[in-house]
Amino acid sequence: DLHFSDVKLADISAWVARRDKTPMGIYQGGIRTFWKFYRAYLDNKKPNLIWYTQIFVAASLINFIIFAMPDRSLAYFYGYEILLHGIHLLKNTQRLALYHTNEIIPRRLYQFRANKNQVSVYTLPTSNFCTCTFYKEHILNKQDYFSCPHNIAIKLHEKISKANSDIEIETFEVSHEYLTDKMTKLIEQSCGTE
Known part of the structure; x- marks a missing residue:
């Protein structure tokens, strides 16, 4: 199976359809993608970048806990x-x-x-x-x-x-x-x- 970075734009929906379709699965996929991006491009140990990413992670966790990705987003x-x-x-x-x-x-x-x-x-x-x-x-x-x-x-x-x-x-x-x-x-x- 292809890694997400190898998937063509036209095939993204089919690639996602083969994965976990629940709101939790989609949310976890987004978090995994963010951390892969962070490790590849932003992880240079500068304090200012770490604060920005921590704010993003905290906001995304609060968003998921409070709103739990409503059905309209699906x-x-x-x-x-x-x-x-x-x-x-x-x-x-x-x-x-x-x-x-x-x-x-x-x-x-x-x-x-x-x-x-x-x-x-x-x-x-x-x-x-x-x-x-x-x-x-x-x-x-x-x-x-x-x-x-x-x-x-x-x-x-x-x-x-x-x-x-x-x-x-x-x-x-x-x-x-x-x-x-x-x-x-x-x-x-x-x-x-x-």
């Missing part, structure tokens, strides 16, 4: 077509089921209710997991996308259209164990149907 990594597909899916969705825990950090699992001749789709907005065929084909196998349209639609719903939505949401409060078991079964089903 939107730069979503392609236009997949974003448009997620918006279209959100507009055409009429019913959702929400399974959530009542904890300090709540866990949420959404179910897109199936219409005639369709299979219900489950998506977990805190990760990019989904039971749709797009997820299996493009995220697990080809690794050419960060998220599926269902996951993008849910994230959009949570961020912008929760208050004024025509979507009927059936809410179920469940235990953490129930949600863990449900996710385990869904992952086993997803892996077993390939």
Whole structure:
């Protein structure tokens, strides 16, 4: 695999897509890149440069701890077509089921209710997991996308259209164990149907 400095500009998005796609992974990649740059060009032991770099490191850590790289900054990594597909899916969705825990950090699992001749789709907005065929084909196998349209639609719903939505949401409060078991079964089903 190529080192980042050997990657051509046109291939950067594909190179990044093969790496850790979580906000923490992207953040850690940025920090590693900064330190490689620092060691290569700035590490000449001058006190004034050290203070500048310490300020940068402190500011970046504070930024990550406080803001934790919000989802809108990850939107730069979503392609236009997949974003448009997620918006279209959100507009055409009429019913959702929400399974959530009542904890300090709540866990949420959404179910897109199936219409005639369709299979219900489950998506977990805190990760990019989904039971749709797009997820299996493009995220697990080809690794050419960060998220599926269902996951993008849910994230959009949570961020912008929760208050004024025509979507009927059936809410179920469940235990953490129930949600863990449900996710385990869904992952086993997803892996077993390939």
